[in-house]
Amino acid sequence: MDYLAPATLxxxxxxxEAEDARCLAGGQSxxxxxxxxxxSPARLVSLRRIEALRGIEPQAEGSLRIGAMTTHxxxxxxxxxxxxxxxxxxAARVVxxxxxxxxxxxxxxxxxADPAADYPVVLVAARAIIEVGSAAGxxxxxxxxxxxxxxxTALAKGEIVTAIHLPAVPKGARTNYQKLSLVAGDFxxxxxxxxxxxxxxxxxxxxxxxxxxxxxxxxxxxxxxSAAYRRRVLPELVRRCTSH
Ligand SMILES: Cc1cc2nc3c(=O)[nH]c(=O)nc-3n(C[C@H](O)[C@H](O)[C@H](O)COP(=O)(O)OP(=O)(O)OC[C@H]3O[C@@H](n4cnc5c(N)ncnc54)[C@H](O)[C@@H]3O)c2cc1C
Numbered sequence: 001m002d003y004l005a006p007a008t009l010x011x012x013x014x015x016x017e018a019e020d021a022r023c024l025a026g027g028q029s030x031x032x033x034x035x036x037x038x039x040s041p042a043r044l045v046s047l048r049r050i051e052a053l054r055g056i057e058p059q060a061e062g063s064l065r066i067g068a069m070t071t072h073x074x075x076x077x078x079x080x081x082x083x084x085x086x087x088x089x090x091a092a093r094v095v096x097x098x099x100x101x102x103x104x105x106x107x108x109x110x111x112x113a114d115p116a117a118d119y120p121v122v123l124v125a126a127r128a129i130i131e132v133g134s135a136a137g138x139x140x141x142x143x144x145x146x147x148x149x150x151x152x153t154a155l156a157k158g159e160i161v162t163a164i165h166l167p168a169v170p171k172g173a174r175t176n177y178q179k180l181s182l183v184a185g186d187f188x189x190x191x192x193x194x195x196x197x198x199x200x201x202x203x204x205x206x207x208x209x210x211x212x213x214x215x216x217x218x219x220x221x222x223x224x225x226s227a228a229y230r231r232r233v234l235p236e237l238v239r240r241c242t243s244h
Contacts, residue, residue: 002043009052009160013135015045016158023047023160025069025108028100053107053162058082062168065131068107068161076101083169087126087193090177091118097185107161110146113153113207115220116187120147121202122177124210125193129165134158140165147207169195178241180233182224189225190234192241199238204230211238 002021006012015021021043024030033039047053053069056078064084066075075092078085088106095101095109095118109119110130123130123143130146132139132155139159146154155161169175173196179188191202199211204219219230 001041003046004043005046005049007049007051009050009133009162010135012045012047012050012160013133013158015043016160017135018043021045023108023111025105025111026071026103028096028104029108029112029114047107047160053160056085059165063129064166066106066164066166068110068163069105070107072096072101072104072106072109073098075106083173083175084126084166086169087122087175087177087195088119088166090175091122091179091191091193094118094177094179094181094184106164110164111153111155111161113147113151114187115150115206116189116203116224118177118179118188118191118202121191121200121208122193123164123166124208125195125198125200126166126169128167130154130161131163131165132159133162134160138162144208149206152206176241178237180237187224190230190237192234192237194238194241197242199242201234201238204234 004015020041022041024044024046054067057065059065072092072095075088078089081089109117128143130141141154176194179191181188188203193200200208202208205217209217219227221227
């Protein structure tokens with residue numbers, strides 16, 4: 001297996017043109033999958049040296065741009081997060097435990113699209129835009145369209161998630177994130193993100209779903225919980241999330 005660590009996005013795009021090449025971000029999901037023999041890429045392209053994938057920058061029109069290589073720990077430790085960043089900071093604090101948070105990145109989590117992960121639900125709730133780059137240029141995809149299903153996204157071969165854009169939160173709207181898991185630090189059985197009165201649910205179906213569409217979804221049944229359990233506890237989790 002090849003291992004490349006380019007310093008620029010252009011070099012990374014070139015490196016990803018090879019057959020069966022994959023980005024490596026924090027390695028917290030990819031290395032685990034490799035260890036289990038679920039994937040065996042011919043080439044790993046590390047994104048760690050690419051400066052353009054770092055940083056959290058307010059933008060002129062009021063949104064916040066978060067570089068894809070921002071770690072969960074950096075988001076969890078934001079001092080005085082803006083209203084836009086607050087929901088993400090709440091979610092980052094309950095991703096796994098410190099060792100995973102030190103390595104795992106928002107770009108990696110978004111690209112991995114685990115239905116039980118913490119960020120997808122928050123990003124759909126926030127109407128975030130996923131910035132995606134390739135040798136052909138940059139695309140901006142709304143989170144709701146980016147997450148397509150179980151570990152499935154709108155990313156095409158050779159594309160890199162370069163940043164996440166969080167639009168300004170409506171003035172005065174409160175944000176809250178609630179996660180239900182078997183033990184602290186585990187993936188979610190269910191999670192709920194609220195901005196004002198708008199509620200989005202994660203872990204219920206293969207991708208985040210807005211509360212008004214929940215009746216169209218059959219809840220997941222997996223090793224964490226049955227469909228009946230998810231259906232039963234959802235109203236209480238929504239109540240906790242919206243009554244704070
Ligand atoms: C023990 C444990 C507990 C965990 N608990 C939780 C939890 O409670 N909640 C939660 O949300 N997550 C949890 N995770 C997952 C963790 O958040 C991972 O960090 C995350 O899913 C992947 O991020 P990464 O940076 O490590 O990506 P990697 O593992 O490096 O990559 C994951 C996938 O994304 C691709 N990729 C990475 N970066 C990019 C990019 N910028 N553009 C395009 N493709 C890219 C890779 O090619 C790979 O396919 C846990 C992980 C572990 C090991």
